[in-house]
Amino acid sequence: MNLVSRRPKLLALLAATIVLAAIVTTTLLAEERDDGQAPIASEDEKLFWHIDHSQFQVAPEKRPMNPDAGLTNEQRMQRIEDGRAMQRNFATGFLPSGGDPRGLQRMTIEPYSAGYASLEVSVDRAHLILVGKVTAVEFRGDDSNDGAHSRARVAVCLKSSEGQPD
Amino acid sequence: MITSDGPALVQLSMDELLLPGDEVLLMLVKVEDMMLTTPGTGIVFFEDGIARPEAASLIRDQIAGLPRAAVIAQVKAAFGR
Numbered sequence: 296m297n298l299v300s301r302r303p304k305l306l307a308l309l310a311a312t313i314v315l316a317a318i319v320t321t322t323l324l325a326e327e328r329d330d331g332q333a334p335i336a337s338e339d340e341k342l343f344w345h346i347d348h349s350q351f352q353v354a355p356e357k358r359p360m361n362p363d364a365g366l367t368n369e370q371r372m373q374r375i376e377d378g379r380a381m382q383r384n385f386a387t388g389f390l391p392s393g394g395d396p397r398g399l400q401r402m403t404i405e406p407y408s409a410g411y412a413s414l415e416v417s418v419d420r421a422h423l424i425l426v427g428k429v430t431a432v433e434f435r436g437d438d439s440n441d442g443a444h445s446r447a448r449v450a451v452c453l454k455s456s457e458g459q460p461d
Numbered sequence: 462m463i464t465s466d467g468p469a470l471v472q473l474s475m476d477e478l479l480l481p482g483d484e485v486l487l488m489l490v491k492v493e494d495m496m497l498t499t500p501g502t503g504i505v506f507f508e509d510g511i512a513r514p515e516a517a518s519l520i521r522d523q524i525a526g527l528p529r530a531a532v533i534a535q536v537k538a539a540f541g542r
Contacts, residue, residue, distance in 0.1 A: 410501015421488035
């Protein structure tokens, strides 16, 4: 094989390699960010592409945790039922066992709706308006996340369009 | 409910829990066989006779800090407006 005749092929191969490398580099640097901002161009970002991230680890506190890992479907469903039973037993057993609800911490959730914006609208929409004192509360704790049921002794009834209050 | 921080009462800021001993003004609507508080405005607590609306109440500024008699008077005045 004649070396002279190979030289143009080698030069052509070298040129093609350089062109290909240039295209790849340009493509990488021209990629847009996820937020649609300007193409990557800073020196820091160029450096990013030259760091081997394959050995990076996720920070321990950022690692996703699957509490059901390794469980069969039956075991997973049993855990869910056990959790529901625990909540139900607590809700229905706390007061009968002499627990004081005022001794529990309260968690307040902010809903999306803010409710009625004026006293006038509230008075108009209410079927019953009363002043009184709460005498009992019951937590039924069923699976529908039923709310608390309270009873009150009425001192003053200001409005009643649906019969007398309990 | 049982939370990761232990047992707790969970409530909405516009539908707070009513516990025995609470003195309250209640505005209620009948839904099926239950009486529910009007959203956000349905409960006004009286602490030593002074009104404390619910945390998220939009009429908070209107009645917070008023004596019970004044709140009742405002409710009566709101009839038919």
